Amino acid sequence: MINVAIIGAGNISPSHLNAYTQFPARCRVKAIVDIYPEKAARKKEQFALDCETLDSQPDGFPASDGAFLKTLQEAYDGIPDLKYTGHTGQIENVLDAIEGKTDLAVTCADGRNAVELITAIYKSGSSGRAVRLPLKKGDAFYTERGRGKMPRFHEKKYSVENLAEKNIIN
Numbered sequence: 410m411i412n413v414a415i416i417g418a419g420n421i422s423p424s425h426l427n428a429y430t431q432f433p434a435r436c437r438v439k440a441i442v443d444i445y446p447e448k449a450a451r452k453k454e455q456f457a458l459d460c461e462t463l464d465s466q467p468d469g470f471p472a473s474d475g476a477f478l479k480t481l482q483e484a485y486d487g488i489p490d491l492k493y494t495g496h497t498g499q500i501e502n503v504l505d506a507i508e509g510k511t512d513l514a515v516t517c518a519d520g521r522n523a524v525e526l527i528t529a530i531y532k533s534g535s536s537g538r539a540v541r542l543p544l545k546k547g548d549a550f551y552t553e554r555g556r557g558k559m560p561r562f563h564e565k566k567y568s569v570e571n572l573a574e575k576n577i578i579n
């Protein structure tokens with residue numbers, strides 16, 4: 410059973426709630442979170458859900474909820490420890506895959522996609538513009554030379570002086 414938390418009980422949330430509730434044997438909505446808890450409560454009622462509704466602060470951090478943290482910790486503690494982790498775990502998986510016992514946990518295509526995503530993040534950060542995927546084969550950012558032409562950093566313009574005030578200073 411897959412547990413789902415909906416973050417943001419706004420306009421699009423009914424579409425998601427409607428979709429999740431079509432698969433009651435496979436997933437269940439455990440929590441709806443919104444900075445306006447009454448919006449989360451309305452969605453819970455509208456969809457007749459047996460779930461928690463949680464408060465979230467405007468900075469995105471959830472308001473402290475000991476009971477929910479306990480649930481999360483118990484779910485985490487219930488996951489069995491892996492026999493191997495890090496490189497040993499990866500290499501064991503590769504050996505298992507070569508011996509035909511399992512599929513690769515991370516394929517070459519996954520690695521290629523990760524490089525593309527990281528490259529796009531650097532490109533967007535350097536240019537200050539949105540970047541569309543997939544990057545083209547000849548993209549300048551795939552080369553050392555192309556990356557070298559971009560600014561290494563931008564002047565800092567925004568800062569948060571006091572988290573309690575939740576103001577971003579321009």
Ligand SMILES: NC(=O)c1ccc[n+]([C@@H]2O[C@H](COP(=O)([O-])OP(=O)(O)OC[C@H]3O[C@@H](n4cnc5c(N)ncnc54)[C@H](O)[C@@H]3O)[C@@H](O)[C@H]2O)c1
Binds near residue numbers: 416443448467468
């Ligand atoms: N409406 C669509 O058709 C549609 C389609 C695709 C993607 N999206 C994307 O989905 C997101 C939500 O869209 P929407 O139309 O529901 O927007 P919305 O403004 O109606 O709802 C956003 C909800 O998130 C809540 N919220 C804001 N900050 C929060 C925080 N820190 N923690 C928890 N909740 C917070 C708001 O109170 C609000 O209820 C947007 O990013 C939008 O671009 C929307």
